[in-house]
Amino acid sequence: MPIRVITDQSDREAPAQSGASLLLELELWPHQSLTPKGFVIMIGGTFAMLMVPLVGLIGTAVLWGVLPFMLLVLGALWYGLQRSWRDRDILERFELTAESARLTRRDPDGSTRDWEANPFWMRVERHDKVGSIEDYLTLEGGSRSVEIGSFLTPEERRGLERRLLNAIGAVKLRR
Template identity: 40%
Template sequence: MPYRWTPDPTLARESHATPAGKPLCRLDLWPHRSLPSKGFSAAIWVMFVGGMIPLIPFIGTVAFWVLLAFIMVVLAALWTALRRSDRDLLREALVITPQQIDLTHWSAKGAQFTWEANPYWVRLTLHRDAKIENYLTLKGSGDHNKREVELGAFLSPEERKKLHGELARILAQMRGAA
């Protein structure tokens, strides 16, 4: 699953014993990656070997070199596309403390956007009938924070639904401890 809680979200039950500025938990979200390192290496080798097999009958001819050039261009394009998906900086971090929730979103190019609200007043909504299935949003309350922000837009609908349940449970525990 492309998100991770640190420390365990069940620690939110003990929010009354946590110092004011210390995070109860942190949620890191990231999009699915194309391949892990071993998968990347295997894909490149499979493409290379698969591309070289049809060249065997052309060894020693001009056609061999022309076809080899095309195969190398395709291999380079595959390499570039797979590595680019690993370099994207798209991610989100949600830090929950007893007094504040901070959401930081980094775009694919690295631009940073932040949102903060009091956890007691945060409204978590799972929009089931939106254009995007199981669209997950957070909305704060107060004069400075009336905008609604999306959370985990790059997650699958099932992952957003599961995340909604986990986050709703944490917010309910915090409200009960306050």
């Protein structure tokens, strides 16, 4: 599951000390269905299947005409799978304390984007349909509205919404 709960103290009683401790900490990332082992199997299997027709061409001049195209197909598959992995290298980290809510997103190019708001004034909004995305989630508050978990499935976004609403409700009750 592409959601990891690192800390969830939102259902516990308020601590006696300052509320600076983390109440909720989550990491979100896109689902990666192709494992490194699966990548090796895919490339190896494709290579084997592409070489089967070449067995009959061994020792002929035609082999040298067909071989570059077979290798080009294999190289295109390799590049496409690597590019897909690189494009899905996204990590969103949400941290909630009694004083602040913070969302940090690391994009595939390595850049990071931050958003911060006061949890007392923050809202979680779920939009039924935005374009082709169902159950689109946004965090509103602070200087702007930001999306969270856009790469998750609709069911995962609904579960994330419930978890965020419970944690924010707990923060508001503690004040």
